[in-house]
Amino acid sequence: MISLNMLSLSLILFSISAAVFLLRRNMFIMLMALELGLNSAGMAAAHFALTNSQTEPVIWALLFFAIAAAEAAIGLALLIMISRKFSTLNSDEIKELKG
Numbered sequence: 001m002i003s004l005n006m007l008s009l010s011l012i013l014f015s016i017s018a019a020v021f022l023l024r025r026n027m028f029i030m031l032m033a034l035e036l037g038l039n040s041a042g043m044a045a046a047h048f049a050l051t052n053s054q055t056e057p058v059i060w061a062l063l064f065f066a067i068a069a070a071e072a073a074i075g076l077a078l079l080i081m082i083s084r085k086f087s088t089l090n091s092d093e094i095k096e097l098k099g
Contacts, residue, residue, distance in 0.1 A: 006047045013040035027082065027089040031075045038068040 017037035021030050042064035049057035079089060086094050 006050070007044060010040045010043040010047060013037075013043070025091045027079055027091055030091070031072070031079065034075070035068055035072055038064055038071065042068070 014037055017033045017040060021033040021037070024030060024033070042061045045057045045061035045064060049055070049061060082094065083089055088094065
């Protein structure tokens with residue numbers, strides 16, 4: 001029962017993440033939605049590790065969390081640079097990104 005709830009929560013979080021990423025135009029909100037999606041994928045991998053008693057999904061879950069942490073650091077650095085150059089984080093207002 002707990003594992004089914006965990007997989008359901010992962011699906012709900014991923015659905016929310018995808019909807020927010022597609023509907024919002026603020027790049028910071030889009031980055032946080034991407035983080036939520038990666039973490040929900042890690043939760044699904046942890047669920048499969050619990051139900052199958054194998055170590056490979058645990059390694060995948062740790063990999064998901066490591067990628068999410070690195071993506072957050074690089075994404076925030078990029079958002080700071082974009083914010084300084086264009087004075088906005090609204091993706092509709094940014095027309096050109098070449099230097």
